[in-house]
Amino acid sequence: MSTWAEKYRPKSLREIVGNPSAVAELEKWALSWQKGLPDKRAVILAGPPGTGKTSAALALAKDMGWAVVEMNASDKRNALSVRQVALRGAITQTFSDTGEFLSTAAGGRKLVILDEADNLFGREDTGGIGAIVDTIRRAGQPIILIANDFYALSRRSSSLRSLCRTIKVKSIHPSSAKAVLRQVAKAEGIEVPEEVIEYIGDHSDGDLRGALNDLELVARGETTVTTRSVESIGARDRESSVYAALEEILRSGDARRAKESVRDLDESPEDLILWIDENLPVDYRRPDDLERGFRALSRADEYLSRTRRRQQYGLWGFASDLMTMGVSAARQGRPGGGQFMFPQWLLKQSRARGRRQVRNALAAKLGRALHMSKKSVVTDVLPTFRTLYTSDGDLKFAMTLELDLNEKEIAFLLDEKEDSHSVRHLMERVEKVRGREPAPERGRLEATDEDAGDE
The missing domain is CATH 1.10.8.60 (Helicase, Ruva Protein; domain 3)
Structure with missing residues (x-):
């Protein structure tokens, strides 16, 4: 199931939100390919995360009728993979419908996209940046390098800066x-x-x-x-968001970067380990990688447990190292590159917290009417009251009026959604009565024969 960001990704440059000048410049560069090989065969599309850089590149290809050859940070980060994939595609090849390479004459123009180019090549990869420069110099096809950090990419090579046309994308208003x-x-x-x-x-x-x-x-x-x-x-601080941290931990292959990614992260260790636990199977596909990753995560969880039990907060550092550097070092195969998921446990807890808030508000109303504490109502009264409320139509109507229940509280008692027919029907009847009668006096529990009906 695709995310909404993917589902509603722009299909054309006309649908790109914001950055009209950058979009116009990108389109102008693309149209220059219709006249032959332009002076700048590659574009560096640089800007903050989430501003539509990749969407613009893919939309451009669709508008121009170009096929796409794409590499991103989930691919092997070395010079050989660039030469085998990007260079081969940029010089003479495109794809057929069956996935085979075709010549440009047979297959038409294609766009080579190097996504997250500022993260593609680590310090250990001395040939990667040279492979990019070599690819651009020999390219017979348009190339777009996408980067969040223009400086991190361009400082690696003065040749790269001179060979590429730089288009900067700004944050979305x-x-x-x-x-x-x-x-x-x-x-x-x-x-x-x-x-x-x-x-x-x-x-x-x-x-x-x-x-x-x-x-x-x-x-x-x-x-x-x-x-x-x-x-x-x-x-949230988007610069150090949990999504960016997951990228570094699960996909960078650099243990030091993985550790640094959580330094300014606004997440507790207890929540961060849930994020990693949820997404580890997304990226670690080999069984031995998964086993090593979860072993490191399990050890981190042990340290967190000791921290809670013994109040030894110095153990947080060991837990953090295991869930970042330990998990990062566990992967030897290629990462899966799927969409990161919000931890289901946190999502369920959030919804449960909302239900507890409704329950407590309802208990407070019952407590005022019965002169009981909220805690006593939750423990001794609410279960029975809920049973009576759902089974007796007259009582349900009367108590909704008497306690001035709202949609959330009615839905909680009926175990239904707020917009369900039962909740809406009951609220309509109650609002009708409230509109023509004074509010019921404290202690009046019975409804009139005219207004109380079976439900």
Whole structure:
């Protein structure tokens, strides 16, 4: 199942959000290929994460009718793989429908995309940057290098800077991000309050992909979203987000970078280990890699457990090293490169926390009516009250009026969704009575014959 960011990826440059000048410059460069080989055969598309760089490259290829040859950080990071894949594709080859290489004359133009080019080559790979330069010099096909950090890529080679046309992409303005969020919510058939859209857009830090991930987190599988839903998001530092940390831990192959990626991360060790546990099987496909990775994660969990039991917080450092450097060093095969997933356990806990809040609010109302503590109501009264509420239509109607229950509390008692027919029907009847009668006096539990009906 694809993420919403992938599902609603732009199909054309006309659909790209923001950066109109960068889009126009990219299109102008692409059109120059119609006149033969241009002076700049490659473009460096540089900008912050989530600003549409990869989407723009793929949309450009679709607009131009070009096939795509793509390498990214999940591929083997060495000079040999660049020469075997990118160079071969950039000079003379394209793909057929069956996946075979064809000559340019037979297969047409193709776009070579080196995604996350600033992370493709580590210090141990002395030939990688030379392979890129050699590829560009010999290319007979358009090439786009995508980078979050232009300096990290360009400082490796002055030749690379001179051979490429640099197009810089800026962060997405919050108003543009909000417009996309509204469109996606409408397309998914989900009612999202404007306050939620405003919150996610204002906290997106210019990262549209991150904003879509946040919306999906609180809205997938729902028909309505409440303002409380955004409590699980929080303001995140996109520069050191958990997604970026997972990239370094699971895909970089560099233990030092894996450790540094969590230094400024706004995640507790207890939550971070859940993120890694959820996504380790996504990237570690070989059984021996998985076994080593989970062994390191298991040892990290032991240290976290000792920290909680003995209050020895110095053990956090050992746990952090195991879940970052230990897990990173465990992989010897190629990473899977799939989409990172939000930890299901955290998601369930977030939903459970929401249900507890509703339960406690309901218990407080019952406690005031019965002169009991909220804790006593939860333990001694609520289970029986819930049974009576669901089985007796007259009592249900009367208690909804008497306690001034809202949709959330009714849905909790009936174990149904807020927008279910039963909840909506009951609320309509209650609102009708509230609209023509004074609020019921404290202690009045029975409804009139006219208004109390079976349900």
